[in-house]
Amino acid sequence: MTLSFFNQFASPTLLGIPLIAIALALPWILLPAPSSRWLNNRLSTLQGWFINRFTQQLLLPLNVGGHKWALLLTSLMIFLITLNTLGLLPYTFTPTTQLSMNMGLAVPLWLATVIIGLRTQPTHALGHLLPEGTPTLLIPVLIIIETISLFIRPLALGVRLTANLTAGHLLIQLIATAAFVLLPLMPTVAILTATLLFLLTLLEVAVAMIQAYVFVLLLSLYLQENV
Template sequence: MMTSLFDQFASPTLLGIPLIFIAVLTPWTLFPTPSPRWLSNRLITVQTWLTSRFTNQILVTLRPHGHKWALLLASLMLYLITMNVLGLLPYTFTPTTQLSMNMALATPLWLATVIIGMRNQPTASLAHLLPEGTPIPLVPALIIIETISLFIRPLALGVRLTANLTAGHLLIQLIATAIYVLLPMMPTVAVLATTIFFLLTLLEIAVALIQAYVFILLLSLYLQDNI
């Protein structure tokens, strides 16, 4: 039995070996490989259609120079969605509830967008640190604020994904524990709590999908500012 609600977010181990590596690699094995045949099966067709629709939607706001990121953004989107949804299954582990992993995904990608901006258009990239028409006395303060805002972006990406998934898992754990305790004492209340639990599970599935989309959408906006 868990001694703390937060024990569910601890990386499981077997013989002292962390199993988070298996959880991280598992999503890639769930997607079928495209068939060389002319007609694909229904699963591959739906997967290809959803991927193309998402890619088109993300690339609408990007200039042509940013379209080379399409494969990376689409792959990361599918990866995050799969990990988030798999974490809602019983006896599973959600790697995206770990801030370290989310920061490991967010920081290199954010840094890549900054480097691209500094290499391709250094003047325009540095101009974001000082809005046009700023009064002279406010220039130092605004430069400091905008610099902090720039460097806090990867932290915002990682913390947003971690906080939303962690909060959802905690709510599910609390309501499930309440149902288990109330079932022998107050069956009517337990049935009502079960209904709430079912609705919350549907909400968490939506949150798992939306948070993966928001992560990629914000990343694409950061890229748009630097190309």
């Protein structure tokens, strides 16, 4: 029983071929493609409004140099939202529950922000390692602490996304298992448990969207420090 709870996080394979590639490509197929018509349908209009509002809100605190990242950050936001929410459907696989994939997204993007800071304004970028007005005796300790905190950032990005989605999926499966077990024994308690499961599912949909937004927002904050 314990192993079956964690089987949902194993990458599915068919004839020895991993199917995670299909899970990564499927969200892009479901999104409506732009058309050449003068007037779009309601879904395309809603999608365009959401993308414009999110991009405007994301780039508001950034300098002009950071606006080049608009397409990348917006695409990453939509990609993570669709992966997280589609993973809540039955008989599906959530690629963002894999720490290796999340770290593969977090490390290159974080490293790109650091490299941009070192190229464009190296003095300002290195100045983050030592706050102004630090006593002389604390300078070596603070430099070590700030350096460690700098390298922990991508790890925190990946672990945060993985832990939140993994915990939510496990909790949903535990409560669903309890509801099925209690149904023939205590139907009233099973109905209450199923109601709790429905509310938890709504919460997990919100968590899936919020975690995608937090991931991209933290990347934009790292970028803001280096442009």
